[in-house]
Amino acid sequence: MPHQTGAENVHAIQYHQHTLILLDQRKLPHEETYLHFKNASGIATAITDMVVRGAPAIGISAAFGIALEARLQINLPALNLRDAFTVLAASRPTAVNLFWALKKMKEAMNDCASLNMSEQVAFLEETAHTILNDDIKNNHIMGDLGASLIDSGSQVYTHCNAGALATGGYGTALGVIRSAHAQKKITHVYAGETRPWLQGARLTAWELMADNIPVTLSCEGAAGQLLRQGSVKWIIVGADRVSSNGDVANKIGTYNLAVLAKYHDVKVMVVAPSSTFDLSIESGDLIPIEARDEHEVTHIQGIQMAPKACPAINPSFDITPRELIAAIVCEQGIILEPNKEKIMAMLGNTEKESR
């Protein structure tokens, strides 16, 4: 489908007939396989195993996980979702959107506690749908905001996949790229392949090719030489968590790019909805960084590359300090040269409201 209609509106997360349907992102770009989920623990495993990945997409999936678990209890006297919340919260540690979405679902649960069971379940399903739909809406808003920063005729570089596949649809970083390309501001996109999981090669290239946005793949090692050539004007990435001072946790390799960008006077744009901000954390160094299995580095598609028993580090994310970031684009506005004051001014009230 995406290859006929474009990937802009690909829906990696669908909810039909009380079933969460996830596009299995481990099989892309060669196979479009959809997996069906009916309960929270199945969705938690899907998140851990990266059937679905990307900070907003993880949050949305977890929200539906709570709704599904509620539906399984529709004939019981009362909802007991404690285990569902626990298993989903333990699925991955870094992306705060997961915890944000679970908090939203808990609030919804409290809000509807006086309704009958059937109404409660319907309310939780509606809340999950709202999280999904708001995410898509916000991505379009951020797309336009981010595009407003980009000069005509620019080449840009993106890392990992912050696209339709990583969100409810349209994408964060790729949302900006889509909007700016539609406005003829972006002429070419370089996609870092993003070892070890190759999100760039497998997912971002797939999305951009399907949308006829010119894309060229690059190994991470070639980024410095590419930036040195001078055509790339922006590094555009998503985020998994933004601390209150503006430090950004994102896919491993983002920090490299930010340092390279600084050295070459290239600007870094982080595109992240307000659900990605964690105002309870003062700085990036306090964000928990997931260490994934060494086999993701030593093996590729099940084939062993490194010698047997070769140790490897596999941090899934790194921290880019705010000094290296030119702009954070959020659905509530653009934060240039982010710092705590600017972030609290824009998002401090939202946070309070939701508490």
Next chain:
Amino acid sequence: MPHQTGAENVHAIQYHQHTLILLDQRKLPHEETYLHFKNASGIATAITDMVVRGAPAIGISAAFGIALEARLQINLPALNLRDAFTVLAASRPTAVNLFWALKKMKEAMNDCASLNMSEQVAFLEETAHTILNDDIKNNHIMGDLGASLIDSGSQVYTHCNAGALATGGYGTALGVIRSAHAQKKITHVYAGETRPWLQGARLTAWELMADNIPVTLSCEGAAGQLLRQGSVKWIIVGADRVSSNGDVANKIGTYNLAVLAKYHDVKVMVVAPSSTFDLSIESGDLIPIEARDEHEVTHIQGIQMAPKACPAINPSFDITPRELIAAIVCEQGIILEPNKEKIMAMLGNTEKESR
């Protein structure tokens, strides 16, 4: 064998009974397959296809290619090696050791022109053996020189493979690491996996594990975060060509590391024998950079990773400007903060002598 005796003395290039025997580096670390060559064009193809790789190893193999081609002509009235020189010179463009070795062989050819055919062939074989043996000897000298720069208890990071496999034996960058580890100066080595060809994962990890030198593999994208942690004191790499001002062409990704090193106050050491210096080239930007097939990026071990027809850049090398390099270690000495004056002072005469 290497797993029993250590890889320190692994001989990826052997010459027995008028046959060049190359360890097929495409099959490592899982298979130790040796391929046999009897003529220049076979060796040229082996260099192009990366059966043998690494700047010094390419030069040594090419020298034996000339000797072998001469032996095939032993019953002719005179040597005609023009085609052999041409095909070998065209095998790969960036590593200057190839052209250096071919020049040595051409000089040898001229030197022995008055001898009979059998003596000429023997002289060329001897010359190739001398190139091989000098390379190993120089690597041990550089190993000690480089180790003298390293403080006790250091962790280091290396990129690609500049080891026994890339040279006649012992290695350039890995020679320094071997010497410094033997002197208990290096406690741990991080090996960058080195996409797309994975020399770090497949070759460097294999060499160091065989020698019981503690090694941990890292994706290129994780290097910045690793350096930020502060334990790594040196980036140690080889080189494919050094211009007269001290700029260094080396495996793609080296420039990234050098910029990251600068940002984190980590020092960069380039270990390269005098045969790697090209004093005819004023600066790195004039060094020809090989662009290899896009499939090396889009496919891994024959498996397609990126979408069909996805374009990719695949520059095999990049240029690290001299300002980012703390030391170039050559068998003739250490050049701290390299520049043209220092390089010409150390190597200018050698170059003149050999002309």
